[in-house]
Amino acid sequence: MADNDSTQASTPAATTSATKAAPLGYILVVRHAFGDYQVGEEITDAIIIKEILEGEQAIYVIKRAA
Secondary structure (H helix, E strand, O other): OHHHHHHHHHHHHHHHHHHOOOOOOEEEEEOOOEOOEOOOOEEOOHHHHHHHHHOHHHHHEEEEEO
16 A cells, blocks of 8 residues: 555656756857847746757857856
8 A cells, every 4th residue: 555655646746847847057048139039138948948949049049057
């Protein structure tokens, strides 16, 4: 019975940590305005950073240490 309880308790924690984006250690700074972003704006959300770097907008930003 204890095995089932520990398995159930660890499953939600694993799901919660998987949905949160881990810090990347860097942010993006906009060099050329695009979309709703202006020059000099800092992008800190890990999910948005990954989307930008994987897409065509990657040329408009630079990485900076967080």
